[in-house]
Amino acid sequence: MARGGVATKLTELGRRHKPDYRVPLYMGLLMMLGLIVMYAIGPQRAQVMNAAYGTDFTATYFFAKQALSLFLALGVFVVVSKIPLAWWKNNAQLVFTVGVVASLILAIGGAANASFVQCSLGACRWFDLGVFGSLQPAEFLKLGLLVFGAGFIAYRAKQGVINDIYKTLIPLGALLGLVVLLVIGLQKDMGTGLVLLAIIASMLLVGGVNLRVGMIVLGSLIALGVLMILVAPHRIDRVTTFLQGDAASVDDAGAYHIAHAKIAIGSGGVTGVGIGNSVQATGYLPEAINDSVFAIMGETFGFVGLVVVLIIFGALLLGLLQIANRLTGLYEKLIVVGVFGWLASHVILNVAAMTGIFPLTGITLPLLSFGGTSMVFIAAALGLAFQLSAFTSHQVTNERDKYENSRSRRGLGRTRHASSGRM
């Protein structure tokens, strides 16, 4: 890659102005909501875990740990927003390599039954760091793929070969193939695999692939997805569970999970049962504080509460897209779009599974679910977007519009300003 060229461009990010404080605002709101939920159901969760696994969690354990993760995540957010984008660009390969190597160590360690590897049901996804908790190397892959993929796609787009199968799609496909092999193949983590694909797909879309290439990419992704489902029995179960809907037997773990997520959400009604009154969190709903936190919030805060949560997520996602829209450089745009893809895919996959409209993939709800790794890396990604939000420019974008040829101008028209203003 022509690093020099990009470095020059970086200095031309534009005049620095106030960043978009909506990003930390929405992030903070979601974090606080998550903390309230941990406070409400943490004691029950501790009781369930202690009873079922003989652990020794105190009533405030989950709340305290979540608060700690939250402060750590805020710290990471600030640090990442201060590290210049140039550093990220220059070290994109490094971050990505760390993720790949960590995943490989995890796979080897898991096969060797190493003590630093946490496995459950045959899937080894976490490093056990003792007192520091656990770390999921797949998160490094997300961040690495974000900064590395954005650079690559932006570079090819500038070269005008974004739709070139040999120059763009095959290298990108190889990269994705490696990542998918690590995450879905070795770590058996379909959810994270889909998030990685979503990051690349959203960047490709904004990077300007045409319909034909888009269809090729989409087609091969679907083929890959089907293949992945077919090679792993637990995924077949999840899909059949989903297709059977309410008729699925609750003896099966996945069906049980979805059925109870729906019971939790449904029984919440319009305003919910109130803080501390969640019954599903007392052991009925699996992963109550992790992947199923959306369902528990549904039970606790009701329709109103979940709509508020979705509105905050929607505002954050639209905010990200607005920042991307106003950024002048394609690379910067793609970074923020990638962050959008990351966050959006997490939210959509999680909520869709909890409401029973998409099979279960086992993925966290960003900023709300219990767990440090997910929160820290989402905060890092948002930190990047926050940094870039200080370099947006309405002016440049508008001026460019004036020099467009009439054909594309017809396609854009005035409504575009209106709609972008509303964003």
Add this chain to the structure above:
Amino acid sequence: MPTDVLANRRIRILATLSMIVLAIFVVRLFQLQVIDHSKYVALARQEQEKRLIIPAMRGELYVMDDGKPVKAVLNQTVYTMFVDPEIVDEPEKVVKTIRQIVGGNTVKGYEDSVYQEDTRYVVVAKKVSYTQAQLVREKKLKGIGFQAESARVYPEGSLAAQTLGFVDVDGVGQYGIEGMFDKQLKGTDGLLQSVTDVANVPLTIGDKNINIPAKNGKNIALTLDRSVQAYAELALAKGIKKSGADAGSVIVMDPNNGKVMAMANLPTYNPGELNKIQSFAQVNNGVVATPYEPGSVMKTFTLATGIDKGVISPDSTYNNTDYIRVDDRVISNASKGQTGTITMQHALNWSLNTGMVTIAERLGDGSINRTARDTMYHYLYDKFRLGQKTGIEVYGESAGRIISPSETEGNAVRYSNMTFGQGMDLTMVQVAASFSAMINGGTYYSPSVIAGSVSDEGVFTPEAQRETYGGIIKPSTSAKMRDMIVKARTAFYADNDRKGYTVGGKTGTSQTIVDGSYDNGQTVATYLGFGGDTKPKYVIMVQVSGKNKNLAGNYDAMPIFTDISNWIIDYLTLQPKV
């Protein structure tokens, strides 16, 4: 088209797409939470609401101690200990802890429990005490759990075991009071309908909870006196050992109200160690459940009948030849040589069968005719209430049998035998209760072991006196009988008794029926007597038996009576005559 213009158009596509997806979510949530809300509430309730039984506490049993009820059978929480092999992380340490702390309570194969697969619940020990459970808990080992349950505890060990009965593994009362009053002791289980967590632990969440408290079982206080019972058991055990007998029973009764102060049977068992029971004889309450031929102690009843009917007095005489013919049978005396004209007192002292047959003849104006037999039956069955259930509140009472003159078997030969206690099947409780009526002035008090009930707060409520039947014999007859029975005892055994007290009694030695005929090689020893100061205060009946053993009333049963009698005089603080 410039790349960033295209990019911004694509960004708007992304924005639109994500908004559409979020809108779909909102619609879906509206469906789940608003439209189908009641359906999911129903599903949630169906799963979360459990109907839990609140077990009622089984009533506890009390015995009397110095006139106050004290606990003889109580409930204690014990624990069933289990391991969850999936959580156990130090299997050797777990096994070692189990062996060290609850080694005596383990179930077979507990050592392998921690290595079992495909299970999360393996019972390793039962009836673990709270202290043991705490000791194990302090080790903070993973994968060990306890389930509380209630168990009967017997602080007095085997005291009054056959009267108390026991509770079997299914919690059902068997034998004794436990068997008789199982329903009342059990109480009524309560119901808790509540939202629970996944482990069925009730939560305080929700407003549809139902809580019907359990009604604990009734606490029953027995008339048994702890000290009298203990002493009776001790005296019986000593006596049996001395005689080399196998079995024996003692009943101690207050003749003035029919209350049983002690009811002892050997062999016995410990209700806390049911697994050690070897034979039915151990749990059988022979005093109420095993009828037998009491033998010569029944002579007192023949005398009482004769005196009450006015056909004899204690001083009436008859000519004793040691033999007397009844129809085709000749009845002889066990002790011979007291021939000539002798008094009825003399006949009682020497336990002469001929005297008793003579009384029966006099009841029929010279022969044991229908009138004589009807009179005897009327006294034995209708007045003394022998050969029928007394209604004593213990499981398994037998009626025994007195054959009526209206039956062909109720002929003169049988009735002549009945005058000295053969040819009739009676339980000790029947005889003791009737004997009480004979010496207390003529009032039959239905025997009872129930003193009353004790509330959970410890307040004792006495039970009403059971049925009484007054005037079954004349008071004067009763007085004469007391006198005769005291004389019968003092004629030979006066030195054994404490001076200054009225103590009387009669021996009985009866052959047992082996294979349908009387066997002289196996006799049962009985002693029936009373004691008191100005009036009778206690009735004691003792019976000792043994396989192929010749046991005699005066040698084998009487010493046990004497032992208890002398002790109980002190215990009841009776005042000696001056």
